[in-house]
Amino acid sequence: MSIVSTSVKISPELKARIQRLATLTRRSPHNLMVEALEREVSREEKLYTFVQEALEADRAIEEGGEVYQAEDVHRWLQQLANGETINRPDPWQK
Numbered sequence: 001m002s003i004v005s006t007s008v009k010i011s012p013e014l015k016a017r018i019q020r021l022a023t024l025t026r027r028s029p030h031n032l033m034v035e036a037l038e039r040e041v042s043r044e045e046k047l048y049t050f051v052q053e054a055l056e057a058d059r060a061i062e063e064g065g066e067v068y069q070a071e072d073v074h075r076w077l078q079q080l081a082n083g084e085t086i087n088r089p090d091p092w093q094k
Contacts, residue, residue: 008033066091 010018015029022029061067072089079086 068092 018029018032022032025032057065068089069092072092076086076089
């Protein structure tokens, strides 16, 4: 993996907080910032994917896709979490 350099302008207060936390956790400020950026970018990517999937599901529902009662889905998920073998709930009928 190649590494590239970039610069980011931050406030003196944030820089001091990063330095303080780096000292407390015995890491370098660089390591702390790279890990924070990685977590935030990963979180944003997951959020973006979630929203896109939700929009696609909404489009599918509008086109006549299956819809389930929330209570049925919650019960099904709870039973799966308990290790029970259970069939998927039936779609809700309009």
